[in-house]
Amino acid sequence: ESMFSDIKIAPPIEVFSLTAKFNEDNRPIKVNLGVGAYRTNEDKPWVLPVVRTVEAQMACDTTLNHEYLPVGGLPEFSYNAMKLLLGDDNPVFTENRVLGTQALGGTWGLKLAAEFMHRHLGVDVVYVSKPTWGNHKGIFKDAGFSQIKEYRYWKADTRSLDIDGMLEDLKNAPERACVILHGCAHNPTGVDPTNEQWKMIADVCEERNLTIVMDIAYQGFATGKLDEDAAAVRYMQSRGFEMFIAQSFSKNFGLYNERVGNLVTVTKSNDAVLKVKSQMDLIVRTMWSNPPNHGARIVCSVLNNPGYLSEWKEQVKMMAERIRMMRHQLRQKLISLGTPGSWEHINTQRGMFSYTGLTEAQVDVLQSRYHIYMLKSGRINMCGLTSNNIDYVADAIHAVVS
Numbered sequence: 001e002s003m004f005s006d007i008k009i010a011p012p013i014e015v016f017s018l019t020a021k022f023n024e025d026n027r028p029i030k031v032n033l034g035v036g037a038y039r040t041n042e043d044k045p046w047v048l049p050v051v052r053t054v055e056a057q058m059a060c061d062t063t064l065n066h067e068y069l070p071v072g073g074l075p076e077f078s079y080n081a082m083k084l085l086l087g088d089d090n091p092v093f094t095e096n097r098v099l100g101t102q103a104l105g106g107t108w109g110l111k112l113a114a115e116f117m118h119r120h121l122g123v124d125v126v127y128v129s130k131p132t133w134g135n136h137k138g139i140f141k142d143a144g145f146s147q148i149k150e151y152r153y154w155k156a157d158t159r160s161l162d163i164d165g166m167l168e169d170l171k172n173a174p175e176r177a178c179v180i181l182h183g184c185a186h187n188p189t190g191v192d193p194t195n196e197q198w199k200m201i202a203d204v205c206e207e208r209n210l211t212i213v214m215d216i217a218y219q220g221f222a223t224g225k226l227d228e229d230a231a232a233v234r235y236m237q238s239r240g241f242e243m244f245i246a247q248s249f250s251k252n253f254g255l256y257n258e259r260v261g262n263l264v265t266v267t268k269s270n271d272a273v274l275k276v277k278s279q280m281d282l283i284v285r286t287m288w289s290n291p292p293n294h295g296a297r298i299v300c301s302v303l304n305n306p307g308y309l310s311e312w313k314e315q316v317k318m319m320a321e322r323i324r325m326m327r328h329q330l331r332q333k334l335i336s337l338g339t340p341g342s343w344e345h346i347n348t349q350r351g352m353f354s355y356t357g358l359t360e361a362q363v364d365v366l367q368s369r370y371h372i373y374m375l376k377s378g379r380i381n382m383c384g385l386t387s388n389n390i391d392y393v394a395d396a397i398h399a400v401v402s
């Protein structure tokens, strides 16, 4: 009798099992629109040239070593990351009322925020957008939140933001409940609020005294411009909220497996920063003790150096532009095929993903008959499209929709 004999097999994680199925598929023509990672027009992962340059230098730099980092991570990494997010001249820096804690990707930044809120702020209810990134609910549930609630976000009939539903649901949230807001390039819908809508969202957060967590995993992917993509975060912060912001560098640096993230805590005073830091460090201590160096060192070296910084900005823009081109082309092709329905949403959605509006049944047929893989929700990663496969994908979508 094994001590593991009563263990139940857990359900598969959709996005990873989809990739496994895709890899096992040995048909010559197949397309993976599932995974959330950038691909070149040759359908290959991309190591950013500026990352290669910095890695090569790091390999030869004999002043670097493999000593442990401080519990909270590389301070200059967090500082530069926060300047990228909040803007160089943001008064929070001179007023010393912002804290950066290096985390293992955006995932652990969120986890850290969740643990902190639950242990120290008595926050027990979280609101996530409906739909949201597949991991939000689990992270907060594991941190002990007793209620995981959804606010309306995607309006299927108009394929756009349900702002009225969203505001109404947040108005009905209990005081101090946590609300997760996607900073830009919402995953999975690709739909972001407008400036006017952000103002209304901020008003409700203020009125209900909600505890704000902004999740920004795609800075640069929405418009191709780093500052513009930070506008919502900067606006919310400028309204005077104390808040958490989970930053990820997985996508915009292509450092997926290096786990580079930063949890930003904005407070009202330096006194609060010191208290929060002491408790944040204790949470990190039992979770990962101290973070890995390599990826954070790369990001820090780029953000610190004006030459590398402008190279990187160009490379982010290239990624965003390729995605935009694929959006445009897919929509054009569906229109010229006469595919029923309006496909304008593919064009106006932003970031890596598009919520196509394809039904689960259509997604099934796309997979079984055409070997095109996407999430059951109809979310596609635009980067899975290339000049080589876009006609094939458009024809297949046309066939399943018509």
Ligand code: PMP
Binding pocket: 036, 104, 105, 106, 107, 108, 133, 182, 187, 215, 216, 217, 248, 249, 250, 256, 259, 260, 261
């Ligand atoms: N938030 C959102 C909305 C995401 O899409 C992702 C990544 N898919 C993350 C957070 C986590 O990113 P990371 O891989 O850096 O943990």
